[in-house]
Amino acid sequence: MTKKYSQLIALKAITKASLLAIVKYPGAIFFSLVFPLVFIWIFGSFGGGSIKSFKVVLDKSSDTSNVLLLQSLKQNPLFRFVEYKDSTKQRLDLEKGRIAAVLLISANNDETTLHKKYTIHVTATTASTPELTTIIPVLENIADKYETAINPKKENLVSISKRVYEIREFKQIDFILPGQIGFSILFSTLFGVAFTFYNLREQLVLKRFYASPINRLNILFGIGFSRLVFQLVNVVVLLVIGKYFLGFTLAHGFVTFIEIMLLTFFMLLMLMGVALIFSSIVKTDSTIPLLINLFGLPQILLSGTFFSITVFPSWMQTLCKILPLTHFNIAMRKISFEGLGILDCWDNIGVIAIWFIVVYALVYKFFKWE
Template structure:
């Protein structure tokens, strides 16, 4: 009598083999574990579970030798920055990146010995409305602990051009769009051209290798520039996106976009050369793009993160692209005044193409 084939043995073998295959798949591990873990770490870092501190400056003429200043400095609700650079401080105020500038002065009147004046703009209306109760609470605590009468809190509101939500959102979405569209487009295009032996067939023609790269690169840049123009036009005419200098602002934004696109073309060429199968292309793209999408000021300000993440984000090219785009659009900055951001992008570009030259494969 023949032994019956054990289905359990087959099931066990198939299960083990499938389980091993899962752990050998980098895409599965990335999207099942690493991808959500990164999101958890990033979003849990929003103020470490606390309210985001109010970023303020202390006026250079302020009295910083008194208990009111020390109480504000030591309070978790405030983050004090240097405001000695007047031009930079004005830009921060106008963009609503700082809640205000505080000036504390001692008074001869012993019944109300201190006046605290908050200079702010309409860009910080919401922040200041939330900050006032905190200042009043500090005054109340000083009165209880030290017997100091209530601090006289005053405000000086300066009206400026309104910094709307779209002025932050649209530049970030432009960066997000060209980042993923360019990387996916270039990486898959060159991988498929290589795998389908199209590039090899080109070698049988008088077409120069560099001509192939330039041709595909120009088409990709042209398409992405067209999409950026569409986003800017819709944003400006339908959503009231600010273009301070009109068409000249648009031109500067497009030039900056070309620099970023040229950088991303190189990254896409690297990915198309190092992958073994086309299924791993999204993995490489997400490893490169995910940190930038989350911490480069694409969807929300980097101010929501702890200081170490804010500093780390300065290494990423998308951070500088987003910052420069917002400065050009809303503040009317020129490409020259954005030289630091452009220098970082050019540095990344040089590094990327050095790697591209070493890794790029034609066959």
């Protein structure tokens, strides 16, 4: 008697085989598990569970004789007091919004009250307008608590004076566009160069080039530069649209444009090296997207592309500052909005240069012609 064929066993066998095939494909695990976990970790780290504080400076000429008032200011968790030895740097950071305000405490001679009166002078710029909407009410609350503590009659002993200087408006596009340029060149260069060189190697084109009298560096850079030129054209288009349609700031016009292009070209060269490494170490082309995402995803989320890295806790900001895209984005914003020259961004370019040296040392070690 013929045994009846079991459809259930067949279903189980097919399901098992398909499941094993999925598990063996690293991209499936990455996009279904690792990718969401990274997003949860990063966005869950916003603020680090602590209160957002504002960087403020206490003017050196302040009257600090009233210890109670001074401690009320310094112990408030919303204020993070910083000191500057260079007054010019302090002024520049105030204009750029890196510090929210400068506080000056002055004593007023008034014999009509039992206790001495004080004025807290708040100096800020329009770059800190959002922060001032929080800072002023906090100062008023501190003044109210101080008056209640030492003055049963509730006399007005502390007044708040605000002076806001008008500076060039920092628009949302001035933050977003540099990040989007970084986003664009990162993935376009990695995918374009990695797949181009992988396919040329698989088709033995690189091997035939290698046997020709052409210098090996000319072969590499000749193929790579075609991708870089394409990316530079894309950056030009983004800058033109940003400038003339969205109001993107180019502090010194054409000079700023040229400096942005030079910075972008240097970053593209570094990214091309990363792509050459990926194209050399993979066994199949399906692994290339996985490596690119492992390298690129942290850069996009932790490099100030869509939001400032200041939203992260301090230990995480240290991690952010290791990534090359962080320094590219910072340098782009310094050049475009603040009007700094490319050499003024030497610290950011220096980090990218370190990556450049390490990457091309690895290219020299791992690159394969066949």
